[in-house]
Amino acid sequence: MSLHIFFLMTLLTAIAFQLGRMRAFRIAVRSGGLRKLHSLPRHYGSYTALRFAVPAFILAGLVTLFADDIAMHLVWDNLPEQLRTLPEEQAKLMRQVIIHTSGNQSPPGNNASTIIRAGWQLKQLITIILRLGWTGALLLGTLSAGLFLRKIDCTLPARLAMEKFMRWILAACTGVVIFTTFAILASVAVETVHFFQFVSPLEFFFGHTWSPQMAMHTGQVGASGHFGALPVIGGTLMITLIAMLIAVPTGLFTAIYFSEYASSRRRHVLKPILETLAGIPTVVYGFFAVFTVGPLIGRLGLLFDVETSTESALAAGVVIGIMIIPYISSLSDDAIHAVPKRLREGSRGLGATRSETILQVVLPAAMPGIIGSLLLALSRAAGETMIVVMAAGLAGNFSFNPLKSATTITVQMANLVGGAGTFNTPSTLAAFALGLLLFLFTLTVNIIALHIVRRYHARYQEGM
Amino acid sequence: MDNNTPGTSSFPTISSAGDDPGLEMLQHNDRQTCGTPFLDDPLISCREIEVFYGEQCALHKMSLDIGHREVLAIIGPSGCGKSTFLRCLNRMNDSIEECTVQGEITLDGVNIYDKNVDVVPLRTRVGMVFQKPNPFPKSIYDNIAYGPRIHGLAASRSELDEIVTSSLQNAGLWDEVKDRLTSTAMALSSGQQQRLCIARTLAVEPEVILMDEPCSGLDPIATTKVETLINNLSECYSIILVTHAIEQASRVSQRTAFFHQGFLVEVGPTARIFTTPESRLTENYITARLT
Ligand SMILES: Nc1ncnc2c1ncn2[C@@H]1O[C@H](COP(=O)(O)OP(=O)(O)O)[C@@H](O)[C@H]1O
Ligand SMILES: [Mg+2]
Numbered sequence: 001m002s003l004h005i006f007f008l009m010t011l012l013t014a015i016a017f018q019l020g021r022m023r024a025f026r027i028a029v030r031s032g033g034l035r036k037l038h039s040l041p042r043h044y045g046s047y048t049a050l051r052f053a054v055p056a057f058i059l060a061g062l063v064t065l066f067a068d069d070i071a072m073h074l075v076w077d078n079l080p081e082q083l084r085t086l087p088e089e090q091a092k093l094m095r096q097v098i099i100h101t102s103g104n105q106s107p108p109g110n111n112a113s114t115i116i117r118a119g120w121q122l123k124q125l126i127t128i129i130l131r132l133g134w135t136g137a138l139l140l141g142t143l144s145a146g147l148f149l150r151k152i153d154c155t156l157p158a159r160l161a162m163e164k165f166m167r168w169i170l171a172a173c174t175g176v177v178i179f180t181t182f183a184i185l186a187s188v189a190v191e192t193v194h195f196f197q198f199v200s201p202l203e204f205f206f207g208h209t210w211s212p213q214m215a216m217h218t219g220q221v222g223a224s225g226h227f228g229a230l231p232v233i234g235g236t237l238m239i240t241l242i243a244m245l246i247a248v249p250t251g252l253f254t255a256i257y258f259s260e261y262a263s264s265r266r267r268h269v270l271k272p273i274l275e276t277l278a279g280i281p282t283v284v285y286g287f288f289a290v291f292t293v294g295p296l297i298g299r300l301g302l303l304f305d306v307e308t309s310t311e312s313a314l315a316a317g318v319v320i321g322i323m324i325i326p327y328i329s330s331l332s333d334d335a336i337h338a339v340p341k342r343l344r345e346g347s348r349g350l351g352a353t354r355s356e357t358i359l360q361v362v363l364p365a366a367m368p369g370i371i372g373s374l375l376l377a378l379s380r381a382a383g384e385t386m387i388v389v390m391a392a393g394l395a396g397n398f399s400f401n402p403l404k405s406a407t408t409i410t411v412q413m414a415n416l417v418g419g420a421g422t423f424n425t426p427s428t429l430a431a432f433a434l435g436l437l438l439f440l441f442t443l444t445v446n447i448i449a450l451h452i453v454r455r456y457h458a459r460y461q462e463g464m
Numbered sequence: 465m466d467n468n469t470p471g472t473s474s475f476p477t478i479s480s481a482g483d484d485p486g487l488e489m490l491q492h493n494d495r496q497t498c499g500t501p502f503l504d505d506p507l508i509s510c511r512e513i514e515v516f517y518g519e520q521c522a523l524h525k526m527s528l529d530i531g532h533r534e535v536l537a538i539i540g541p542s543g544c545g546k547s548t549f550l551r552c553l554n555r556m557n558d559s560i561e562e563c564t565v566q567g568e569i570t571l572d573g574v575n576i577y578d579k580n581v582d583v584v585p586l587r588t589r590v591g592m593v594f595q596k597p598n599p600f601p602k603s604i605y606d607n608i609a610y611g612p613r614i615h616g617l618a619a620s621r622s623e624l625d626e627i628v629t630s631s632l633q634n635a636g637l638w639d640e641v642k643d644r645l646t647s648t649a650m651a652l653s654s655g656q657q658q659r660l661c662i663a664r665t666l667a668v669e670p671e672v673i674l675m676d677e678p679c680s681g682l683d684p685i686a687t688t689k690v691e692t693l694i695n696n697l698s699e700c701y702s703i704i705l706v707t708h709a710i711e712q713a714s715r716v717s718q719r720t721a722f723f724h725q726g727f728l729v730e731v732g733p734t735a736r737i738f739t740t741p742e743s744r745l746t747e748n749y750i751t752a753r754l755t
Pocket of ligand 2: 546547548676
């Protein structure tokens with residue numbers, strides 16, 4: 001949508017508001033005061049504005065979105081027979097060329113080729129369609145607002161109409177969110193099914209060799225990659241586990257310190273500092289893993305005479321753990337802080353010490369919030385890519401030895417899809433299967449957590 | 465006491481008299497407590513205690529004894545320091561950062577603010593019931609068992625069961641909850657919750673129970689139940705009851721203390737306080753409240 005049209009329509013919306021309001025005022029005056037009106041004048045104004053804006057913007061938006069396609073369709077139908085019947089691949093290319101030539105500034109000469117003329121046609125058509133569409137949008141909006149304006153009288157319930165509209169808009173937004181989620185999921189699932197036509201699910205779920213890269217060289221003899229996902233799943237679980245082992249105790253203890261022990265001044269100073277940790281780009285953490293944690297693990301390995309490698313799941317896990325501490329500490333602190341003070345006083349009043357109070361009264365009461373924070377941290381850890389690439393390497397390793405290199409689902413996905421132009425080789429399709437796997441993993445964890453929270457609520461929180 | 469001369473007075477100014485009937489009397493008269501603050505054989509005795517929140521003085525030097533197995537009611541307009549006083553007696557004020565307590569409070573002759581005193585046994589001896597019912601988000605059983613478990617009062621499960629049962633019985637709640645001990649305490653009505661909190665306090669076998677306006681959020685029927693309960697409990701425990709409703713003080717207490725702006729204005733047998741108060745402040749407060 002061109003900027004001019006956008007501003008014009010916004011302006012008209014404002015005018016519609018004023019018109020609706022004025023008309024409501026005038027009618028009110030005529031029939032003896034504002035109290036005679038069903039709703040306030042601004043309600044009438046708002047509703048008039050909506051009556052203009054909703055159809056106008058929707059139509060203009062649709063036209064802008066689809067003008068190119070419609071025009072191309074028309075142009076294509078006018079092409080000579082032998083061009084229209086080209087095979088799909090070439091037709092696609094041809095359309096690209098037409099679109100490209102439509103950028104020409106001057107009209108084609110009489111003896112220009114069909115393609116160049118088609119390009120010019122396309123350009124003209126698009127302009128016409130856009131102009132028609134925008135004019136139509138303005139007319140439609142004006143018509144709808146005008147009809148409403150005429151209808152305004154004392155009894156028209158504009159306030160209720162506004163309420164209804166608000167509800168409608170909110171529901172529509174929710175619908176979009178849900179639709180998007182399901183659409184993504186469906187497309188991933190479809191591609192996964194596609195993938196399983198190349199690779200058997202049995203191999204994918206139970207195979208323990210992951211070397212999809214070999215399949216890239218399609219010319220190679222017998223070049224079918226191995227798509228056993230176990231090393232990838234194992235690596236993900238291992239790194240997530242290490243990260244959570246680091247982050248959960250540290251984060252929780254920090255949260256408890258903040259909310260129960262630190263003076264309020266200290267809390268206000270320290271908490272934002274810790275929260276900035278969450279804003280550091282993961283590449284920086286990756287460097288930290290490579291240059292600090294990795295060598296440290298190596299030195300510790302020497303000390304205890306254990307074999308280590310420069311790339312290890314442990315280094316990645318530890319650094320991811322550090323990265324997600326602020327999520328746990330900050331959100332858990334909020335949850336703990338929200339526990340009513342009178343519960344603490346009740347416990348202290350019975351002679352419980354501070355730590356007894358925290359363990360037995362405060363933490364259980366804050367548990368739903370704490371579990372929420374753990375969930376968020378967990379999905380961050382399981383989805384982390386950059387740190388793993390830098391610190392743990394790319395090679396899948398079916399060993400569950402945290403001192404060896406490891407790989408995770410997201411790393412492999414980035415690795416498989418990165419730079420790929422087409423999505424029909426098994427190795428790129430594998431990315432979708434992995435994605436679905438990660439989704440199912442997070443979904444399972446979420447369901448379990450939800451279940452725990454529900455049980456807590458049912459058991460403890462009733463009426464709180 | 466002769467520090468009542470103008471200029472040295474630390475009384476707040478009286479611009480915000482509002483609905484408080486005693487305020488205009490403030491200037492003359494006394495920081496001297498009227499009535500009988502001292503007892504022959506006190507369980508708790510407070511001597512010259514002063515409480516500050518930062519710079520602000522919430523309780524001015526006051527002395528008061530609390531006897532064995534008596535109900536002492538504390539009345540006074542809100543903000544006069546009733547809760548502050550109560551929270552001194554089991555050192556709940558410790559958890560407020562800027563709160564300082566001076567003077568001496570002894571329980572059975574031991575100064576509870578002594579450096580060596582551990583608040584844990586103190587709080588088992590001096591239990592507290594709060595203004596708003598604050599059951600823990602646990603089952604009814606676990607609420608009562610909380611204190612005994614922490615202090616290791618029961619050697620076995622059956623002993624614990626016994627403590628829970630008797631506490632609930634003493635709090636007059638047993639018949640209402642005996643069939644649902646394992647369901648959450650949060651589902652009880654607020655009157656039941658308050659009695660549960662009293663039962664929870666009883667379970668650690670205190671000698672003194674501090675109650676801070678325990679009926680202020682309850683309906684009349686629940687209030688009557690709690691008052692009956694207090695009457696029964698006074699046979700075994702010393703109870704200090706802060707109350708907003710002075711009829712309640714007259715119904716359940718043997719002695720009544722009247723606080724005003726951080727001063728203990730008058731204390732004496734409840735019947736005398738309500739019929740022939742010595743201080744004009746007390747008289748004004750009571751007549752304004754009763755009519
Ligand atoms: N935690 C606190 N911090 C600062 N001042 C407080 C605090 N608690 C109470 N006060 C002040 O102490 C005075 C007495 O309060 P309080 O003992 O709660 O009165 P009452 O219980 O009689 O209504 C009031 O002026 C109040 O503002
Ligand atoms: Mg109070």
